[in-house]
Amino acid sequence: MDRAIKLQLSTSEMNYFPDEVIEHIFDFIPSHRDRNSISLVSKSWHKIERSSRHQVFIGNCYAISPERLIRRFPCLRSLTLKGKPHFADFNLVPHEWGGFLHPWIDALSKARVGLEELRLKRMVVSDESLELLSRSFVGFKSLVLVSCDGFTTDGLASIAANCRNLRELDLQENEIDDHRGQWLNCFPDSSTTLVSLNFACLKGETNLSALERLVARSPNLKSLKVNRAVPLDALTRLMSCAPQLVDLGVGCYENEAEPESFEKLMAAIKKCTLLRSLSGFSEVAPICLTAFYPICENLTSLNLSYAAELQGNHLIEFVQFCKRLQLLWILDSIGDRGLEVVASSCKELQELRVFPSDPHDEEDNNTAVTEVGLVAISAGCPKLHSILYFCKQMTNAALITVAKNCPNFIRFRLCILEPNKSDHITSQSLDEGFGAIVQACKGLRRLSVSGLLTDKVFLYIGMYAEQLEMLSIAFAGDTDKGMLYVLNGCKKLRKLEIRDSPFGNAALLADVGKYETMRSLWMSSCEVTLGGCKRLARNAPWLNVEIINENENGRMERNEEDEREKVDRLYLYRTVVGTRKDAPPCVTIL
């Protein structure tokens, strides 16, 4: 950002340079936000910038149309698209809501854009789209799909077969219909360019020999994440022919590994001296984690959040040797004691996520994490800047201590499992605790709050969270004032998502212009009514105001609309292309 301002100041001098030189200078500014700023400086800069822009990030696929995108950035090579709102991850958005990839691929293909990279999040992707993609872009190198659905392994087969220059195929948390076909076989024998292959989320069988042959002929392969269907001996063979791996996702192990196969695995692992990142481990026996002891000192990233079978002591035994760890995702079975070990061993830790192993409190166990673990981590890990923490209890005192220990948080997400849960020692609300966090962490960009919270916490957030871009609220607040504090105070707010909180029309309608500065607003199970939403839509034609209903017919009965009816789910977002045409019956756009 600073660089953009400095460039702006020297524009007059710069305009004596030929365009190619200016373009070359712009090449040093990859951040899309900075590039957006540059394009606003002058007409000539706008022109140069847009014709040299290769990477475009679109946070909401309905904010703009593919045609307009291509018109503005004809030299597009790398596109990131996001579809469904965040709460779709938690079953709050109907499957058919939207976010279809096909119109984008269709337009890009027709315009003969030289697409090389596509990164999608929460989009609906079809096999047809994948096939069209694979045939349309000769230089296509990288496909990353996160939390997408609508396609099958047949679509993957098209990608494998047709993308001759494919370097990256990364499938994270997608719902893929596994036809148990031979998609891995579809990589031609001549395909040797793979750098990254992640199919951990595939539920079906894997053709092991096809996989082994593919890995063997991919000397540049750095990242390999397999699914549950890859057993221990296959993994050993894979690692033996890919000792250059940097990032490994392990599949499923048999429960009792024979000593001989275990020895072979350890020998293969020892050769992987470049290995820095480890994940997977669903359905594994604890002994299998120990096979990785030889390289655990080298690990910078460890994701054991699916390793539900591993118990606290196994996790602790392993993690204590991971002295270089920067990223740790783990289940709360590690316990407070485990987090204390992490705090004393992992001094380089930057990002921690602790997930709940018993989300509905069905087991009678006392070993989950509490505020004690959180405080220990904050005290022991000076570089910590991102945290996601699920726990059953919290106190203001702990949060205040955490804020003092870690003023550098960029992301702070705390989820207390039981909604409205108060400070378990003082029985007060957690307003003061979160207040301390926002006051101390001046660079905070993302915040999720939980537990018993009144309007006061939002007063604090509005007052102190100056850099806040994304805020998630659930079961919090008392009156419209809470939401207003946030809307009025957080100048950099881009995404606001609220569920089950008593905010209504007064808050929604107070400052309609605010939504033009934001990407989107989500409100579900709140107090906003149909009448309020209609009024908003009338006053803000640049917004799409969507009402999502889930009644028997999936359709809002037009004759029986009552303006006083509370709206089940509201999703609004700014857009330059007006109402979308692909909304399903359960979505009404006002």
Added chain:
Amino acid sequence: MENSNSYSPYSSSSVDSTKPSPSESSVNLSLSLTFPSTSSQRETSQDWPPIKPRLRDTLKSLRLRQRGYNTALFVKVYMEGVPIGRKLDLSTFSGYKSLLENLSHMFDTSVICGTRDSKNHVLTYQDKDGDWMMVGDIPWDMFLETVRRLKITRPERC
């Protein structure tokens, strides 16, 4: 123990935060019913806490395995006239009601058990003998043992 029916997510008074004992765990589950939840599965909330589907499924499978239940029971579901089917893990449903709710949601139409008529999509299944039967005639547990495939029939044209 607090009466779960009077529980309000909006109250600012402190909530009884004592951990429920095993005998009261059923009360704890019903607490989640009073949270406004838009999901069709009411046994345990599918939208709280905010964890992603893959983690949710992993933990559920683990729970079932620990209790000695056979986990995944995948069957294909086809809607008559639609070439691509969907796959369902029947072990994730507690009974016919949650199965129908989920199918209705998945196919964006009302799916029922019962006889074919001109209005409704009726659910049928193929049993282990290869015969096509009406869903809902036998106890759920027996159904799980015998079902091989599901088909949603189109409303009959007169």
